Structure formats: structure tokens, C-alpha cells
Amino acid sequence: MTKRLAAVFLSLLLLLIALPVSAQAPTVANNKVPGRVLVKFKESTPPNIVNERLDKLNTRIAARINKLNVLVLNVPRFQEEIVISALSKIPYVEFAEPDFVATALTATNDLSLSQQWGMFKVVAADNSSPSAWDITTGSSSTKIAILDTGIDQDHEDLAGKIVANQNFTNSSTVDDLYGHGTHVGGIAAAITNNATGVAGIGYDSTLMNGKVLDDSGSGYYSWIANGIVWATDNGAKVINMSLGGSSGSSTLQNAVNYAVNNGVVVVAAAGNSGNPSRTYPAYYSNVIAVAATDSNDNKASWSSYGSWVDVAAPGVDIYSTFP
Missing domain, CATH: 3.40.50.200 (Peptidase S8/S53 domain)
Structure with a gap:
């Protein structure tokens, strides 16, 4: 074998x-993590563009999943959906979503x-x-x-x-x-x-x-x-x-x-x-x-x-x- x-x-x-x-x-009633958002920018996105867009949304990079090109963001609490919506409208962004709980x-x-x-x-x-x-x-x-x-x-x-x-x-x-x-x-x-x-x-x-x-x-x-x-x-x-x-x-x-x-x-x-x-x-x-x-x-x-x-x-x- x-x-x-x-x-x-x-x-x-x-x-x-x-x-x-x-x-x-x-048990988890709402399985979205408060104050956290996941976003993937296209690989061709210049770093200065990434930083500029995140600064405008008052977010901070908390961690990276490098092989997936995903950023874990700390965002103001109760603003998660607003940030996700704003990120999703940026042409450089492939997806933005909540961080969930398992x-x-x-x-x-x-x-x-x-x-x-x-x-x-x-x-x-x-x-x-x-x-x-x-x-x-x-x-x-x-x-x-x-x-x-x-x-x-x-x-x-x-x-x-x-x-x-x-x-x-x-x-x-x-x-x-x-x-x-x-x-x-x-x-x-x-x-x-x-x-x-x-x-x-x-x-x-x-x-x-x-x-x-x-x-x-x-x-x-x-x-x-x-x-x-x-x-x-x-x-x-x-x-x-x-x-x-x-x-x-x-x-x-x-x-x-x-x-x-x-x-x-x-x-x-x-x-x-x-x-x-x-x-x-x-x-x-x-x-x-x-x-x-x-x-x-x-x-x-x-x-x-x-x-x-x-x-x-x-x-x-x-x-x-x-x-």
C-alpha cells in the first residue's frame, strides 16, 4: 500500500x-465575532492602497493569513456590517466578510x-x-x-x-x-x-x-x-x-x-x-x-x-x- x-x-x-x-x-446565539472583519484584497493591490483604504475606515490589521492573502481586521464594534459593505465596494477587494465562531x-x-x-x-x-x-x-x-x-x-x-x-x-x-x-x-x-x-x-x-x-x-x-x-x-x-x-x-x-x-x-x-x-x-x-x-x-x-x-x-x- x-x-x-x-x-x-x-x-x-x-x-x-x-x-x-x-x-x-x-452555545452561540450570534456567531459573528464582534469587532472583527476578514478581507481579501487582490494580490496586485499596492500596499499603500490597502493601508489608505483601511485607514479611511478606521480599521487596524490584527493578523494575516498569508497563504490565503486574507487580512484579519479590528473594526469599531457595531460597525462591522458598515465596514464590510464599504470594503465590498472597493474594486481591489475580492471579498469582505465577518469572522465567525465555531x-x-x-x-x-x-x-x-x-x-x-x-x-x-x-x-x-x-x-x-x-x-x-x-x-x-x-x-x-x-x-x-x-x-x-x-x-x-x-x-x-x-x-x-x-x-x-x-x-x-x-x-x-x-x-x-x-x-x-x-x-x-x-x-x-x-x-x-x-x-x-x-x-x-x-x-x-x-x-x-x-x-x-x-x-x-x-x-x-x-x-x-x-x-x-x-x-x-x-x-x-x-x-x-x-x-x-x-x-x-x-x-x-x-x-x-x-x-x-x-x-x-x-x-x-x-x-x-x-x-x-x-x-x-x-x-x-x-x-x-x-x-x-x-x-x-x-x-x-x-x-x-x-x-x-x-x-x-x-x-x-x-x-x-x-x-
């Missing part, structure tokens, strides 16, 4: 553990391989042996980027698995203070055959820890887009995003396109609305969208669904690592 095929197969195993929302997940799609946690019913559903058709592991257990050269709330660096099932760390949030640490990213990392690549804790699907793979959600489980689309670009540029074969927002975004779409165009498999949770409403980035056609099933192979009552969902898989009471 070639490295490319192995990476694709591993990503399919990984996505087959969906992550449902829990009572702890934050949240972790959270699952419960526990230990013990014997309790990992979802694992056996995925790796063993007859629930008697982990047959998929006979095909691949991953590889140290296969980097799985977990874009989430961070990963516990000292966890006994994850120590030594993390080969890259980057914090894109306003948190003071790349570590996981919320618990979700560590849970996802364990599903992906927890150390296996160590008589401790849980088993990871691709346990021979390595992890990239991209913290794109803060310590409350929420994150800006601009953080996520930056994380996607970082993971792509640093050798990720698979990007997993067990998170979602309710609004589409040119910035987020462009980040996904950048990853896919560079050969990365992108996986995202379909959401927990219990209806066909769209969840982003899972809704994008080049992202593998994963809905959730229970231990009886029925769709979880809260799981999002629809023609845009690619696969449904275990997502109720999924056991994994926890800080």
Missing part, C-alpha cells in the same frame, strides 16, 4: 468515530479498550478482531493534524506522539484545558499495546497539535483557517476538525481548498442539530463530513444529516483519552 493510499485509508478509519455535542458545549463538537470520555465499542465497530466487522489494523496502523511519517482545543502534552497515552504544536488562539497555552482535543487525539493515535488506557485507530501515526479553539471550546474561523494552512505547510496528511459553525465563509473555504489542493485529506464533524442544517467546514464538498450513529447502528437523534453528509459512524458514548 502506497503512503498516499495508507493516509487516505487511515483518515477513513479516523473519521468513523464521530464526536457528538455534550451539555458542556457552549465550537467543539464534544464527546464524553473514559478508559479501557473493552469499553471502546465504536473502535470495534470500525476496525472489526465481526467485533472479534481488529481486522482493519491488519491493513494499516498508520506510520510515523503519517501526521494527523488535530485542529481543536489543544492536546494534553503529558498524557500517558499521548506522550511522545506530538511532533508539532501551534497556538492560534488567545489562550496562554497550547495545552488542552477544555478536554476535547485530547479526547480526539486519543481516538486518532493513542499509544496502543501499552496495557494502559485506550487504543488509537492509527496508533503508529504522529499528531500535530493545532490549537484553534480556546479554553471554553470556541474559536474564530480566522484561527481555524490559519490552523489549516499551518498543518498543510508542515506536512499533515490528514486534518481532523471535530468542530463546526453555522455560517459559510470564503476564508474558511479557501483554507480547505488550499489543504486539499496540496494533497491533504480533510475530515470534519457534520454537527449536532438533529436536522439537515449545514455545519461548516463539513458542508464543503471537498471535506469528508461525518454524522453519528449509536451502538445499534442507528443515527444518533441529535446528529446532523442530509445529502451533503458523506458517512455516518459511531458517535455516542465514545471513550478516549482525557487530560
Whole structure:
């Protein structure tokens, strides 16, 4: 099996553990970030023109997503739509839009391989042996980027698995203070055959820890887009995003396109609305969208669904690592 095929197969195993929302997940009534706007000027735009137009609108560049040529702007609060409208009328501008909020799609946690019913559903058709592991257990050269709330660096099932760390949030640490990213990392690549804790699907793979959600489980689309670009540029074969927002975004779409165009498999949770409403980035056609099933192979009552969902898989009471 070639490295490319192995990476694709591993990503399919990984996505087959969906992550449902829990009572702890934050709710967002208005998912636009106050005081922030995203804008993309055409690449041919002279820098002095960019600065001049932004100064006139009383905005300040807070960050850049360089590979996407997107600027993250701080704007006066309650003036976001006015600024977006004004920017959109400038001939040099390709698009201007709000920065939106995504949240972790959270699952419960526990230990013990014997309790990992979802694992056996995925790796063993007859629930008697982990047959998929006979095909691949991953590889140290296969980097799985977990874009989430961070990963516990000292966890006994994850120590030594993390080969890259980057914090894109306003948190003071790349570590996981919320618990979700560590849970996802364990599903992906927890150390296996160590008589401790849980088993990871691709346990021979390595992890990239991209913290794109803060310590409350929420994150800006601009953080996520930056994380996607970082993971792509640093050798990720698979990007997993067990998170979602309710609004589409040119910035987020462009980040996904950048990853896919560079050969990365992108996986995202379909959401927990219990209806066909769209969840982003899972809704994008080049992202593998994963809905959730229970231990009886029925769709979880809260799981999002629809023609845009690619696969449904275990997502109720999924056991994994926890800080």
C-alpha cells in the first residue's frame, strides 16, 4: 500500500468515530465575532492602497493569513456590517466578510479498550478482531493534524506522539484545558499495546497539535483557517476538525481548498442539530463530513444529516483519552 493510499485509508478509519455535542458545549446565539472583519484584497493591490483604504475606515490589521492573502481586521464594534459593505465596494477587494465562531463538537470520555465499542465497530466487522489494523496502523511519517482545543502534552497515552504544536488562539497555552482535543487525539493515535488506557485507530501515526479553539471550546474561523494552512505547510496528511459553525465563509473555504489542493485529506464533524442544517467546514464538498450513529447502528437523534453528509459512524458514548 502506497503512503498516499495508507493516509487516505487511515483518515477513513479516523473519521468513523464521530464526536457528538455534550451539555458542556457552549452555545452561540450570534456567531459573528464582534469587532472583527476578514478581507481579501487582490494580490496586485499596492500596499499603500490597502493601508489608505483601511485607514479611511478606521480599521487596524490584527493578523494575516498569508497563504490565503486574507487580512484579519479590528473594526469599531457595531460597525462591522458598515465596514464590510464599504470594503465590498472597493474594486481591489475580492471579498469582505465577518469572522465567525465555531465550537467543539464534544464527546464524553473514559478508559479501557473493552469499553471502546465504536473502535470495534470500525476496525472489526465481526467485533472479534481488529481486522482493519491488519491493513494499516498508520506510520510515523503519517501526521494527523488535530485542529481543536489543544492536546494534553503529558498524557500517558499521548506522550511522545506530538511532533508539532501551534497556538492560534488567545489562550496562554497550547495545552488542552477544555478536554476535547485530547479526547480526539486519543481516538486518532493513542499509544496502543501499552496495557494502559485506550487504543488509537492509527496508533503508529504522529499528531500535530493545532490549537484553534480556546479554553471554553470556541474559536474564530480566522484561527481555524490559519490552523489549516499551518498543518498543510508542515506536512499533515490528514486534518481532523471535530468542530463546526453555522455560517459559510470564503476564508474558511479557501483554507480547505488550499489543504486539499496540496494533497491533504480533510475530515470534519457534520454537527449536532438533529436536522439537515449545514455545519461548516463539513458542508464543503471537498471535506469528508461525518454524522453519528449509536451502538445499534442507528443515527444518533441529535446528529446532523442530509445529502451533503458523506458517512455516518459511531458517535455516542465514545471513550478516549482525557487530560
